Amino acid sequence: MHGFFAELVIILTASALVLAAFYRLRLPPTLGYLTTGLLIGPGALGLVGNQEAVQYLAEFGVVFLLFSLGLEFSLSRLLAMRRLVFGLGGGQVLICTAAFMAVGLGVGLSPPLALLMAAVLALSSTAVVTRELARSGELYARHGQLGVAVLLFQDLAAVLFLILIPALATEGDGLPLMLAVTVAKGLVLFAALIGIGKWVLPRVFFEVAKTHSDELFVLAALLVALLAALLTDAFGLSMTLGAFIAGMMLGESHFRHRIEVEIRPFRDVLLGIFFVSVGMLLVPAQLLPRWSALLGLTAALLVFKTVIVMVLGRWLGEDRLTSLRAALLLAQGGEFGFALLAVAGTYHLIDPGQATLVAASIVLSMALTPLIVRHNGRIAAWFLRHRHPLPAAQADLVDVSGATGALSGHVVICGYGRVGQAVGRILTREGVAFVAVDEDPVRVQEALLGGENVFYGDARRPALLHALGIARARLVLVSFTDHRHALAIVRAVRERAPELPILVRTTDDRYRDVLKQAGVTAVVPETFEASLTLASHVLALLDFPMERVQQSVQGVREERYGVLRGYFHGQRSRIEDTQGQALEVRHAVRLPDEARAVGLRLDELDLARTGAEVRGVRRAGAGELVPAADLRLQAGDAVVLFGTASQVENAERRLLGG
Template identity: 35%
Template sequence: MLAAGETPEFLGPIVALLVSAGLIGALFVRIKVVPIVGFLLAGVLLGPHQLGLIADEEAVHSAADIGVMLLLFTIGAEFSVERLSRIKRFVLGGGTVQVVLTTAVVTGLFALLGQDWRVGVFTGFLIALSSTAIVLKVIAAKGATQQPIGQAAVGTLIFQDLAIIVMVLLIPVLGGESDGGALGIARALGTAALVLTAVLVVARKVMPPLLERVARLCSPEVFLLTIVAIALGVAYVTSLAGISEALGAFLAGMVLSESRHSAHALSEIMPLQMIFSAVFFVSIGMLLDVGALAELWWMVLIAAAAVVVIKVATAYTAVAVLRVGAPTAMGAAFLLAQIGEFSFVLQQVGSDYGLTPAGLGAEGDQLLVAVTVLLMAATPALGALGGTLARRLPERAAPAPADGDGSEPSGDTRDRVLLSGWGPVSKNLGHYLKVNDVPVTVTTLSPDLAAEAEAFGHTVVRGEAIKAGVLHEIDMERVKLIVIAENSAEEATHVAHVLHGVAPGVPIVVRPTDAPDVAGLYEARVERVVDTHRAVTEPLGRTVLDLLKIDHVDMGRPNPTAVDLFRPDPDTACAHAETIQPVLPKSAGCTECLRQGRRDWIHLRLCTSCGFVGCCDDSPGRHAGLHADRFAHPIVRSVEPGETWAWCYLDSAMLDSADTPAEHP
């Protein structure tokens, strides 16, 4: 414990790290350069070789290791197994050719210079790897993740990360201290394969039900702790088997990607990942000794130029052999023209066996750091250069899409309405918008409510609408209107503030669940506030369609403002009477029949849970019963003139009415 007034020793360095990284990163963003370059520069300035403001380098490097694990975890979560299979030719084909060809070229060059082949292979391993962290950041900033150039680069990077396992196992052989020779390597590779398979199988069995239970608590804090525990736990288990903990975190993320909670998990963990990733890039910059390189600057420039030439040539060849066209190959090649962060892992392993970059000892270590930092910083410029050259190359007609070509399935690309939260008001509004053919995206923390919204045909993103990961998943460019209808006025004001900052041009409509603080809501740049005390959702729906400039489709509804509430006789025995709610009839006829252009119903039934109007079981469509079965809405009432009864499909029971439809509010 610290005495009163005593400042902890670690606080000053941490403040210096965060402040400098934030300021320099902001400066680079202002000049339209990715902030990673600023983080690297901050590390150079704060490191022991310059200002020396950070004395505890070990703590920084430990935090950086966590940053790498969380970064690869989020990458894995965004790269599902299904999506990975669609770019498998880039992973297995392009990645294999790039790594093998780069290592062979470097080994050949060192042989021509009279160096031992082992030094050439080791240096080739170091150069073959590219920076997964920086390339993915650059691709995301350019919005090229789903483009052929981005997919080719990412596929190659994934193979490189997997190849690290083999490289680590081969380093003892290069150092002349292998245990068991080829048999030992084969045994180690087999063990690694078994461990990775076991991790994937167990994680797939355990993670989905665990996340489902945690998500039902609707606690962001508990959910975040669970996600971090999974990421670091799987990384720890794989490290015990001699496999890169970063690769273990990547596998955990890939398993998570198959879960319906992946977007929610990303939204919760992303702020934490960003902080630790920034520390990682600062730690890389701290390794550079600018003073010691004053006399070696010419070697740094020559080595950096050589690395760029070699990597562009080999990466271009690796992608070009897949017949994806010269522009794609050129753009991907320049994105991969740097040395990666995991080369430092190999460098550390190699030092234990007497191997150093280019066989130059300590001087080679500094040369590797300098070239790596320089090319990492130059990656955005190299990517832009590659894009410029790619646009000047003739595009060859692409072959017909095949299995594993990387193409993404097309979805509904129409403009849509975002409903923040799902509850009684949003449910009715969602139905009203669907009748008017307006696509809807719903955000909610509750798995049960998410499943219900999906059952109604809406796009659902699990998580809070104010989280960056959720907003990314939503694709805010297609959102033309935001509705906040399931929050109190205070909560709605906070949500509106955040969403207006993200999408300043998108109108926001709020219907708070309590008495609205109208002045506060309008200060949050809300376009329209709907009075909470109105008993129906139709005015809210009309407000939304008015703002969207869409004509209303009432489908012949005789009284669109009349809310229907069936009141069962108290003596009626039905276990599902509590599902009856005030509902707004969706149409004056069977909703599905009208959609299909039919009017062949015999009798009409009204769902007392959501207001769906369907045809009876004697009608050809039988849409009332089908709707009840699909959405688990058990009770329908007859809307035929003079009939006041309802029917429960689950209990197969008739419910008598306590009053008549004319008495309904």
């Protein structure tokens, strides 16, 4: 036991050092954990020798990975995107699995092992692809949506493969019968757990949330995941299947967001140990003599999956460039492949040498993925020999310039979070035009669907500021609380517009002098200003003359908020109400062709039952529509919802799937 704890300390220390280096290099943390395992494993430094204990602990990481994916899995989204999910995603998984299985049989693998290898290689990396798409602002582009649709089906396929692995371990003529029995057990157990999740778990978590105990809430979430995993294991199925179903059960409740936040530390650490354990399987001494086989398998994986997805995209009516860009996103292997290899190893379906070669091929393909995703547009344009393709950075500036060319005397808002949006709405009410820029692609997409004049990009780029029209603007508002970020934006603005007024929002007044020296017109420390607003109301309610209240507030400002600096720290405040629900939010839902709401009037949808309000409907070519009860929705409409997180989620499900 003492030796295991010493090795665990070595794993955590090495992971922290390697991840710090990988974050500086902007490489995915998954590759950092894999590299850690390679370095400290028996194939390199040999610092950790008790692999069996590490593997046992790593299984919990896989359980929590599947639990988290279940939380994010949306049945209504699946139904609304069923044409892409089952057409493109289903085709990719079936064709790739069949082709890789045929190759495996051709090189002499047994049918169960060939099917396992094919399943491992057919899946792509949801974590790496979605993270890189979000960073590049392409998550909601057409090729990004195609990639997400395929990844959604792959999640389903991975669950099916997890069901089949115990059956594949059966030898002899009983395999077909065992497969049928295993699938039947899986379906029965799936239906039973979904029923429990729909009618039992919400009541349990409602009572837990009323206790206001974070510890009890975390314990309940962990207990549900582990009990579901234990139940499926008792039925002879994979524990990870139970964890995925448990996540799906809770993903349909309004406790989903809080559960995601609470279990993330456990999931990330345990999942990191899982990837370290996979890296420990990579033994350079075994791989170097087989380097040609490794490179050949990786190249075949990347090329074949790219070709299959591109052909399927063209068959579904997508243009060549979009199809190829989506295909490039999905060419690699994925973390589900590691999970399948780990589960298969427990059933002795694959020997360590074979697992090492396949795992190394997946690692190599994932190492190339960030570069491929970031430059997918240029790679596709070069391959298709498009003449004079615009680089991504130049293309987005052309779009921004075209959209803001008619603006003059407007306000440029850098940072469109809660504060930026509040200022924008007040400006709209007063008839003042504005344009905003933000670095969060999800927020930009939501705001665009809601009809806001917002663009994705880095406001520190002088070329982007020029495209936003700062030469014609009346004011620039910087609402990023990070003073270094704000300072870089101020300097970029001053290069193009030396006399333009700049207003900067900060958390407090510590960096006022630095910002002033850089050319800021005014600094608004939000914490102090909120305190002054509250204090002025208190004085007014105490019957102080308004003149004296204003003098007091102005005096504090002239003293540079000295009296307000410093405070006694306390425990962190709760961010949810007693039911575990989030604060009220706005959310825009784009209606695909297959959405249930298409062709129905708003009053027929009866969204009032969900508690959410429809604040607006935007239609291509028609602009903003009044959300009247008799308004009939069309495919492509963007419906802006308002309410708590649970109300908005229920309304979205009603719009998309019923």
